Amino acid sequence: MNPIQQAVVWLNDPLNWTNPGGVLDRLGEHLTISAAAVALGCLVAWPIGLWLGHTGRGGGLVVLLSNVTLAIPTVALLTLLPLTFLGFGQRPVIIALAVFAVPPLLANAYTGVRQVDPEARDAARGMGLSGGQLLRRVELPLAVPYLAAGFRTAAVQVVATAALASFVNGGGLGQIISAGFGLGIAVGGGQILAGGVLVALLALLVEVILAVVERMVTPRPLRRRRTRADRRAAAAIQGT
Template structure:
């Protein structure tokens, strides 16, 4: 029996789902870690990107910050942060994954505001809109596809990377994979490793599908046709 077949057998055992530390427990931990990390990334990346995009300055800073955060290995941060007052467990995992989530959120927020036609801004100012009104009524609604694309990219990346939380006792689906290595490949551990990997991959695909639907819902209808021709997803490369 190959490891893939053993993984399917592992999935078919109800005890592997419902036992303490089973798949359902690890799934809830994985989702909680990912949700907090993405939320923290949004609290940092979106305001900074929106502010810079609204001012029309700091494009080089956005690219530099995004590239710097992308260049920092997540695994390295997970090994360093536990040595700080954050300690082991979920806090260092959330912070490390939030840093990983910032680049697409920051870059897409900035690009979403800068791609707006300058004539649209001039027309809004000509109607008497203040800077804050321009941001709320014109720029942010037009930047929604880019904001949603950044959220979608960040969430999928975080969900896929959160399996590394197991290295600092952070929980999540990575615990299933680590337990499989502890059992040993010849004692059924290979099937458990495969099952854990499949669970992480399926969860990332599900998050991608859900956020793709959400992106379509929050995108104004007038912008959907434009989105079909050019999907707004700008992620910097290191």
């Protein structure tokens, strides 16, 4: 059988799903790692992005932090962190993926606050709101669509990249791919392909679910504005 047929056979074997270390176990590990990494990224990036956006300063810092974190290879972090006190397992994987999640979370948090209508800020200040109250009651609610967009981007990237956790025995669906390579291409080619398909399908599912959530939290006027902006951007790209 060719690798595609082997993958179909592998995926249709119930034991590959229910046995210890099977798809269901690895899926749970994958989702746990990804959720923890995105949550850690939110705890770091959102407060910084929201505060810098509120003060109107630090735009260059946001760009710098985003570029620096993007420039750090995830594989390099996964290689170096287990050599520290963190050791092997899920903890270094979560930290490495959290670093990978920070750029979209930080950039969208900053942009979301800066996109708030200045007249809304002036009206809030005229009502006597302090800086903290302005951020909590006005800027943060209006920035929610941007936060959702950044969360969606970060989550999809982390889910897709979490397959690398197998390099440091961190679990996840990548273990299926790694085990397939251990068997050799001739024997484990179908398992490798099946593991890759599972990771891709999970990333697509997360993308669809979070796209729906993002649309639900985006007010209709902002949806229309974004649609027009996307159309203008597409027209500009076609014209070049």
